[in-house]
Amino acid sequence: MADLVASSEDVRIYECAVLYPYALPQKEEAQIVKEIEGYFDEVGAKLIAKDAWGRRGLAYPIKGAKEANVTIYYYEMDPLKLKEVDQSMKISKGILRHLLVKPPKHYQIVKYADAYAQWLTERESIGQKRTREKQEKLQEAVAAKARRKATQSKPVKKAEKSAEAMSGEAISEGIEKLISDDSLL
Amino acid sequence: MPPSKSQQQRRSDPRLKKCPFCTAGGGAKYIDYKDYPTIKPFVDYFGNIMKRYYTGVCLKHQKMLRTAIERARFLGFLAYRK
Numbered sequence: 001m002a003d004l005v006a007s008s009e010d011v012r013i014y015e016c017a018v019l020y021p022y023a024l025p026q027k028e029e030a031q032i033v034k035e036i037e038g039y040f041d042e043v044g045a046k047l048i049a050k051d052a053w054g055r056r057g058l059a060y061p062i063k064g065a066k067e068a069n070v071t072i073y074y075y076e077m078d079p080l081k082l083k084e085v086d087q088s089m090k091i092s093k094g095i096l097r098h099l100l101v102k103p104p105k106h107y108q109i110v111k112y113a114d115a116y117a118q119w120l121t122e123r124e125s126i127g128q129k130r131t132r133e134k135q136e137k138l139q140e141a142v143a144a145k146a147r148r149k150a151t152q153s154k155p156v157k158k159a160e161k162s163a164e165a166m167s168g169e170a171i172s173e174g175i176e177k178l179i180s181d182d183s184l185l
Numbered sequence: 186m187p188p189s190k191s192q193q194q195r196r197s198d199p200r201l202k203k204c205p206f207c208t209a210g211g212g213a214k215y216i217d218y219k220d221y222p223t224i225k226p227f228v229d230y231f232g233n234i235m236k237r238y239y240t241g242v243c244l245k246h247q248k249m250l251r252t253a254i255e256r257a258r259f260l261g262f263l264a265y266r267k
Contacts, residue, residue, distance in 0.1 A: 017219070017260055056250040058261035067259065072219065099261055104215045112219045 013048065015103045016040075018089075019096040021066040022055050029069070032094035036071075039088050045077035053113045062096045074109060160165050189247070200204040206249075218256035228254060232264040238262025 006012050020032045040047070053070035062068070077085075082100065089098045206213040218225070227235050227242070227250055234254055237247050257263040 019260060056262075058260060059258075059264035062261055070260075099256060099260055101256070107215065110217070110220075112217075112221075116221060123222075 001142050006076060007046075011079060011149070012047075012079050013074060013076050013103060014082065015101050016073045016075060017097075019058075019062070019068040019098070020074070020094055021063075021096060022069050023067040028094070031065055033071075036094060037092060039085050039092075040073070040075050040077065042088075043077055043081035045075040045081075045085075047073065047075055049074040049109050051109070051111050051113055053116070065096055068096055072112070074103075103117045126154075204241055204243040204246055206246040207243055213246065213249070216246065216253040218253040218260070218262070220253075221257070221262055224250070224253055224257060228263060230267060232258075232267045 018036055020029075020036075024032070037047075053071040053072070055065055055067055056070045058065065065085055086098075086100055089100075206216065215222050218224070223250055227240055234251060237244070244251060252261060
């Protein structure tokens with residue numbers, strides 16, 4: 001995509017993120033959208049691009065809303081009129097939050113609505129991969145432990161066995177000696 | 186038998202870490218507050234921004250990251266505090 005370049009020196013490109021509550025009646029929603037776009041139209045701004053994210057869960061409740069509709073607008077307008085728009089959006093009741101920023105030089109518009117949906121599907125596979133790796137590591141550790149135990153316990157067992165055998169032989173020899181000893185009789 | 190030093194896990198040298206934004210695609214010029222998947226790994230469980238020491242991000246990109254995270258927090262994409 002081409003870089004964002006203002007058409008003349010008097011105007012600049014601004015990026016505006018707007019949040020308004022989700023799960024509203026369609027009528028109200030349309031009204032809020034109309035209101036938002038009305039603020040820009042009032043100052044003669046030109047819409048360049050629009051990225052509607054739709055429903056998004058919020059990390060913390062804003063004005064009691066836990067979910068919000070997110071829309072990103074790219075407008076070309078006079079920098080002197082920016083304050084007006086900002087102020088009127090701040091006063092507006094329907095809007096939860098808004099952010100007006102100037103995108104940096106050579107900024108390219110990315111449709112984050114699609115990118116986020118794609119990431120959501122990929123993320124599950126990443127999580128699965130992580131759990132699989134964890135399990136493999138655990139299994140390896142268990143196997144290594146078992147091997148170590150086996151190598152440690154083997155020589156001990158051998159020694160015990162030999163000791164037992166020795167003692168058995170010694171006992172039998174002693175008994176024989178005792179039996180054959182004539183002096184005891 | 187205690188495990189020998191070679192068997193123990195050792196922490197990697199923090200000086201050897203490379204900035205993930207510098208290495209990816211010839212250096213990021215801007216970190217976007219809307220790009221949740223890229224920002225997320227630099228925020229810990231409690232919602233704090235991770236220290237440069239642990240992530241290896243260079244100072245230039247850490248500053249960009251900070252503005253991006255602060256903007257994302259304001260818009261409710263990220264939590265201030267968990």
